[in-house]
Amino acid sequence: MNGPALHEPSAPASWRVALPHSAAAVPVARALVRTALAEIQHAADCDTAELLTAELVANAVEHTKGDTPIELVVQLLPTGCQVEVHDPDPAPPGSLTRPGPDHPDPWQEHGRGLLLIRALSSSCGHRPTESGKAVWFRLPAVPQQRRPAE
Template structure:
């Protein structure tokens, strides 16, 4: 794999459910075009969860920030609500009810990312996760 220099994208998203597939496509395209070693399927899934949460739980603009670094991929979703995102870092009481339609997104982000969190950003917050670069399998020498 060639040495990567940091690359980043900052893209405003619509505050509708249409933002979710747009964000997934942006992350998949960024990882594929740069042949970045982070797991694209996991990055898409976790991005979809962050964007869906922002659409459902906030009222203002949403922005996707994707940063591809030599050792990891970091995805942030910025929104205008300064309140922290529920139980992202620490689970709030027990496992989600398996019969409920909601409640597993933040659990997935905690379980599948190498790290995650939130921070103040502008007039709201940024909720983020990181995925490590997975080394390409070595091919046997001829």
């Protein structure tokens, strides 16, 4: 067969979903990312995508005020995936693209989310939007021979 492999989307696909501005958004976002990646047998690492999505959504809920919904945007590309979380606060996330002067205390409950995003994504960043900001990460496609058998 000379056609495209099943695990690669022939054209970029994307999902945009509004989530409640509450901790309940975290498991919903994880499930949405898992479903999006599984629907088309996408080759990005689903577990890592879920973990990093949960960190972005939790940060957005914790560090923004009000009840404006958080928006989750998942883009599936032939080269991997990009996940964005939009929130109403225009202030950039602390130390996302550059490590801060202090390393997080491993015994503390908080403070490691941005470190995880920097360490596990192929790239990450933030950009201003009309209503606040978008914080994003990218994960590369995982070659089929390196993925666990289902």
